[in-house]
Amino acid sequence: MVKINENYLKLPGSYLFSTIAKKVNAYIEANPDKKVIRLGIGDVTQPLAPAIIEALHGAVDEMGSAESFHGYAPDLGYAFLRETIANEDYISRGCQIGADEIFVSDGAKSDCGNIQEIFDENCTIAVCDPVYPVYVDSNVMAGRTGVYDEVTGKWSNVIYMPCTAENQFVPELPERTPDLIYLCVPNNPTGTTLTRDQLKVWVDYANKNGAVILYDAAYEAYIAEEDVPHTIYEIEGAKTCAIEFRSFSKNAGFTGVRLGFTVIPKELVRGGTSLHALWARRHGTKFNGAPYIIQKAGMAVYSEEGKAQLKEQVAYYMRNANVIYNGLKEAGCEVYGGVNAPYIWLKVPGGMTSWEFFDLLLEEASVVGTPGSGFGPSGEGYFRLTAFGTYENTVEAIERLKKMPSLRK
Numbered sequence: 001m002v003k004i005n006e007n008y009l010k011l012p013g014s015y016l017f018s019t020i021a022k023k024v025n026a027y028i029e030a031n032p033d034k035k036v037i038r039l040g041i042g043d044v045t046q047p048l049a050p051a052i053i054e055a056l057h058g059a060v061d062e063m064g065s066a067e068s069f070h071g072y073a074p075d076l077g078y079a080f081l082r083e084t085i086a087n088e089d090y091i092s093r094g095c096q097i098g099a100d101e102i103f104v105s106d107g108a109k110s111d112c113g114n115i116q117e118i119f120d121e122n123c124t125i126a127v128c129d130p131v132y133p134v135y136v137d138s139n140v141m142a143g144r145t146g147v148y149d150e151v152t153g154k155w156s157n158v159i160y161m162p163c164t165a166e167n168q169f170v171p172e173l174p175e176r177t178p179d180l181i182y183l184c185v186p187n188n189p190t191g192t193t194l195t196r197d198q199l200k201v202w203v204d205y206a207n208k209n210g211a212v213i214l215y216d217a218a219y220e221a222y223i224a225e226e227d228v229p230h231t232i233y234e235i236e237g238a239k240t241c242a243i244e245f246r247s248f249s250k251n252a253g254f255t256g257v258r259l260g261f262t263v264i265p266k267e268l269v270r271g272g273t274s275l276h277a278l279w280a281r282r283h284g285t286k287f288n289g290a291p292y293i294i295q296k297a298g299m300a301v302y303s304e305e306g307k308a309q310l311k312e313q314v315a316y317y318m319r320n321a322n323v324i325y326n327g328l329k330e331a332g333c334e335v336y337g338g339v340n341a342p343y344i345w346l347k348v349p350g351g352m353t354s355w356e357f358f359d360l361l362l363e364e365a366s367v368v369g370t371p372g373s374g375f376g377p378s379g380e381g382y383f384r385l386t387a388f389g390t391y392e393n394t395v396e397a398i399e400r401l402k403k404m405p406s407l408r409k
């Protein structure tokens with residue numbers, strides 16, 4: 001008799017964004033005449049930049065002739081892309097990361113979800129609360145999180161580090177020492193950041209306690225302020241305690257194209273074993289390499305034209321962030337994020353719960369957002385809006401929101 005992995009049965013409900021999609025579909029069915037504006041999931045809306053389209057076309061043509069055809073990609077990535085990433089994202093910022101410390105993949109979500117496999121099932125994880133659900137859910141699947149308490153919304157073996165307005169969204173060092181510490185900077189969902197000094201506290205703590213920081217830097221392209229690090233390797237000591245995840249989804253619109261990478265420095269050793277070697281073994285066994293066509297598109301992200309075009313794309317989304325941030329302020333809301341990140345985090349007005357506000361926003365304004373409680377217990381009473389919509393829809397959504405009868409009371 002086959003036995004299933006019962007850890008999957010412990011997962012509460014469906015994945016956050018699947019639940020939202022179901023609710024929105026039901027609303028659309030019941031209200032076919034309403035124009036719904038989606039500012040929920042952080043999916044991009046702008047087309048791929050011309051430099052990327054040109055690279056894709058060129059690579060497709062190469063695949064059409066025997067001389068330039070490419071089969072399986074090297075499992076860790078093509079050297080051309082790994083070298084470019086090392087130079088452009090790290091060496092140019094003074095971080096000594098080598099091309100052979102970069103693992104090209106099909107995106108940061110898979111890597112963030114899979115990385116826990118190389119650690120023991122008894123490792124304790126610490127997460128910011130609220131948090132991107134993938135970090136916790138992938139550890140639930142691995143049987144690492146203990147028992148779920150429906151009342152508190154917490155897992156017994158997870159260390160939660162509340163990030164709320166009360167502590168300026170800066171996680172405090174936990175009382176119990178974790179083995180794995182997930183940090184996302186700029187943060188999804190709150191849109192807030194850590195300064196270099198604040199991140200240094202975590203790097204020192206991890207090194208002192210033999211912990212590993214799993215650092216999600218998917219939103220790095222949106223950093224506007226000087227004292228926010230673009231990579232954790234800007235912090236002295238990070239190479240002996242941190243793994244960094246990066247994505248092409250948010251800086252270059254690859255959500256439907258799929259490309260990302262993970263950095264594991266060779267100095268990162270735990271229990272006498274190189275984590276770089278373990279991940280290389282895992283990647284080689286379970287992954288056949290991101291497609292040649294897509295890695296060529298990734299190269300275009302670093303070309304001079306690509307960089308200029310993507311800078312404009314990021315500015316486009318940040319203009320939306322500004323519209324949302326200022327619009328909500330004008331409406332009298334308490335608002336966070338939106339300065340170094342494409343997410344705006346607002347305090348739900350009138351003492352409603354996050355899901356009550358979700359329903360109200362959909363009902364009164366036909367606007368979709370993401371309830372803060374979907375990201376963890378400390379997200380209750382907050383709500384996330386994304387700046388990844390079109391400019392026109394964003395402006396309209398905020399106009400509708402400002403007119404909501406329940407907000408104007």
Ligand code: MLT
Nearest residue numbers: 040041042043109132188
């Ligand atoms: C989000 O909305 O939180 C993100 O789009 C999710 C993701 O990047 O997977």
